[in-house]
Amino acid sequence: MYKKIGVAVAFSPRCEAIIGESARLQKLFDASLVLIHIGEVKPDEKTYLEELVQAADVNIEKVKFVWEMGNAANQILSVSKKEKIDLLVAGALQRETIVKFYFGSIARKLIRNSECSILMLINPAVPSKPLKRIVINGTEGISNVNIITRGITFAKMEKATQVHIFKGIKLFGLSMALSGEEESEQQQEETRREIVGQEIEEINKILSDIDTKGLKVNVKVASGKSGFELRKFTERVKADLLIVSSPTHKLNFFDRLFPHYMELIMEDLPSNLLIDKS
Structure with missing residues (x-):
């Protein structure tokens, strides 16, 4: 699924945990590892x-160290492109301040501009633990089949429980369906139950063509602002990981003023976040 994993490394208290989690993923996907430090x-x-890498029991022949100077976000993105990384792992604050929300942290810049999949870890732990409770966002229209298929593949590899x-159902569409004065x-x-049933049937139809053996899969349909409802649901089920597909366009300032659902998720990450770009 991912054959080359990049890791944004900073010498912080969470460095050991991020290295440990990246090492676990390297073994899970049988991937090579590129450790990137800017500064x-x-x-x-x-x-x-180097000692952390050895302690994580990583195949050192599959590890590359990259040291660069300059703007952290720009250089990490540049190295990721040059090394042809297909999954970038980085740490992120769970809740960003208003200042960071409008001017952008390194993590936010990576999410907005990365050309590869990106995994944001909010609570990496030592020792690293498998991601057992997973939420997959199926509110993506034409990309639904792809993100659900890849999300299920990831969940099977993690042996998720x-x-x-x-x-998500947009409130406008639901309100229009229920607007008949005579009802x-x-x-x-x-009518509401019928609409919800149709949405569940659509997801189940997608799942019928995917090998879900060994997984306990639940379908949840909710109305409201998709980003807010998705974040709230992810928190409620105490998910270890939220999987979403990469936005079809680069998020910009207007997405912050009129929030794209990804902006609502990034404002207060409910769990570790995997933005998959297949």
């Missing part, structure tokens, strides 16, 4: 990083 590196820091497919409350409720 000056002291000899003792380089030795420390719970997989939720989330499908009683009971009839409106029946």
Whole structure:
């Protein structure tokens, strides 16, 4: 699924945990690993990083160290492109401040501009643990089949115990369907249930063509702002990972003023976040 994993490394208290999680993923996907550090590196820091890699029991022949100077986000993106990385792993704050929300942290810039899939870790732990509770966003229109298929593949590799497919319904469409003045409350409720049933049937039809053996898969349909409802649901089921497809366009300032669902997710990450770009 991912054959070359890049890791944005900073010498922070979470460095060991991020290296450990990346090493686990390297083994899971049988991938090569590219460790990227932007900034000056002291000899003792380089030795420390090498020791962390050895402690994580990584095949050192599949590890490459890249040291660069300059703007952190820009250089990480540049190295990712040059090395043909297909999954970039980085740490992120769970909740960003208003200042960071409007001017952008390194993590946010990576999410907006990365040409590869990106995994944001909010609570990497030592020792690294498999991601057992997974939510897949199935509100992606024409890309639904692809993201659900890849999400299920990821979940099977992780041997997940719970997989939720989330499908959001826009309030406008639901309101239009229920706007008949002559309908009683009971009839409106029946109409609502019919719409929800159709959405569940659509997801189940996609799942019928995917090998889900060994997984417990649940389909959840909710109305409202898709980003807000998706974030709330992910928190409620205490998911370890939320999987979404990469936006079809690069997020910009207007997406922050009139939030794209990804902006609502990034404002307060409900779990680790995998943005898959297949």
